Amino acid sequence: EDVRGFLSSVLEDGDASDFLHALNTVARAKGMTEIAAKAGVTRASLYKSLADGANPRFDTIVKVTRALGCPLTVTSEHPVDDV
Secondary structure (H helix, E strand, O other), rough: HHHHHHHHHHHOOOOOHHHHHHHHHHHHHHHHHHHHHHHHHOOHHHHHHHOOOOOHHHHHHHHHHHHOOOOOOOOOOOOOOOO
């Protein structure tokens, strides 16, 4: 629950690099080896993907957020008209 709140707060108030830094912080706190295994990536790849200045692939971000128990979802602030 704390992880979800932290990541949500960063998404609301920060930019993409802030979110990447937050993912790095949480993954390190949880254990990079464990998160890498759950995400299906190598530990070295995870370190590289979450490093400052990195530009990870979107599928890596999806895997990491799922491994942290916080899958990405899409919501709308305003009702979406039928298309």
